[in-house]
């Protein structure tokens with residue numbers, strides 16, 4: 561049966577998650593398919609941040625660290641994110657950026673393995689991993705000067721490449737370009753069988769797909785606040801450490817907020833018990849207030865089936881998008897770069913095209929906002945479309961594909977204004 565717009569409108573009318581869209585301030589006339597890069601603004605955020613600024617900061621001033629609970633924000637919001645990624649309270653904390661958190665947990669994992677598996681020097685990761693992950697590992701290895709080797713294989717080969725030379729597996733669960741998704745439980749189990757520890761980057765998983773860190777026996781994880789968690793531009797990130805590892809070592813960014821008694825102002829560092837030692841400096845209160853509003857938009861789905869319901873809708877949206885692009889935009893040179901099998905992908909669909917950049921600029925001008933990612937090693941760039949079931953409707957998929965078809969069929973993307981490069985893609 562061929563899909564029609566009416567059939568998709570019908571799906572929207574029976575969608576049990578449809579009301580969640582009302583939580584957002586979506587500008588009129590756009591279809592937003594970039595929630596994997598910057599989530600949209602929740603309605604609650606402006607008012608909440610305003611209250612933190614005018615009341616908690618403006619009026620209550622320094623007292624708010626205690627009276628408004630600012631000091632507890634990292635753990636409190638961390639526990640909320642924990643509900644979305646299967647982490648028990650006290651095992652996840654909000655702090656810093658994903659890059660910095662990765663440094664902390666990689667340093668901890670390497671240090672643990674130096675004791676448990678002396679002689680192992682391999683950090684195994686993906687050649688197509690998000691660059692910051694690789695850069696942070698390179699930076700740490702250079703700092704340590706202990707001969708660590710960053711061994712890189714394509715994401716699809718990572719699982720099989722885990723052997724007994726590997727100290728730490730550092731993987732991004734959902735690949736930012738292709739959307740390829742690892743089986744976290746299976747790969748963690750293999751790593752453990754080989755004596756390796758795992759670090760999972762959940763930048764494109766948290767709030768996008770069901771994640772169960774505790775059940776998967778994951779060791780460490782990090783993730784982003786500004787993507788599917790809707791925390792706003794530059795929102796703080798999070799870090800998870802399995803309780804069994806939390807107190808084995810300090811992480812090296814031993815700032816005062818990770819101290820057992822920051823306000824004792826002692827000369828010597830004494831790490832806080834539990835996950836608190838993964839904090840470094842003073843939390844960015846305004847950004848954390850905004851992040852909490854974003855996380856709440858996902859927790860609002862809990863009575864409606866939670867991440868499982870979000871995932872079911874996400875799969876339907878992406879399946880429909882792929883089917884419509886392939887049927888209605890055939891012969892325009894688009895090649896699917898995302899696994900067709902839903903279990904092997906996150907909440908996005910990417911298509912390679914030789915002229916991906918100007919095509920995406922033309923789409924954006926027409927109100928369909930996705931983004932462009934340069935291809936790996938000279939491969940064609942990707943048109944990347946993220947699907948956020950909280951606010952993307954089934955008819956949006958239809959309408960976006962119609963615009964894409966029009967942009968491709970008309971050749972409008974060849975116009976000069978779409979060729980201009982920008983700093984951020």
Ligand SMILES: *Cc1c(COP(=O)(O)O)cnc(C)c1O
Pocket residue numbers: 657658659660690692693732736761763764784797
């Ligand atoms: C987006 C993303 C990051 C971003 O890290 P920042 O420190 O927030 O800039 C890191 N890792 C992956 C896999 C990402 O997709």
